[in-house]
Amino acid sequence: MTQLRTPHHTLCPAPVRRGLSRAEAAEYIGVGTTKFDTLVSDGRMPKPKRIDGRTIWDRLAVDHAFDELGAPEQADANPWD
Numbered sequence: 001m002t003q004l005r006t007p008h009h010t011l012c013p014a015p016v017r018r019g020l021s022r023a024e025a026a027e028y029i030g031v032g033t034t035k036f037d038t039l040v041s042d043g044r045m046p047k048p049k050r051i052d053g054r055t056i057w058d059r060l061a062v063d064h065a066f067d068e069l070g071a072p073e074q075a076d077a078n079p080w081d
Contacts, residue, residue, distance in 0.1 A: 019056040022048070028059070029066050044069060 020028060026036035029045075039045035046061040 016059075018059045019049075019051075020059055020062065022055065022057070025057040025059075025062055028062060039065075 022036065023033055025045075026033045029036070031039070036045060040047060045065045046057065048055045048057050050056075
């Protein structure tokens with residue numbers, strides 16, 4: 001029996017998008033959209049950029065804001081929660 005040979009292609013990694021929708025930004029940091037809205041409202045997460053009719057969060061700004069979030073305030077807080 002003859003074995004079919006397929007060409008081997010080198011795949012390039014998919015580009016990482018920098019602009020995130022509200023739901024994507026919330027999911028990116030591991031919270032729901034309501035909590036994300038609260039974080040944006042109180043300044044712990046960045047405000048979005050407007051591009052024509054779209055509202056987009058800059059992934060790098062979200063990363064920076066996430067890095068700046070404080071540790072749990074409760075001494076007995078479980079760090080895995």
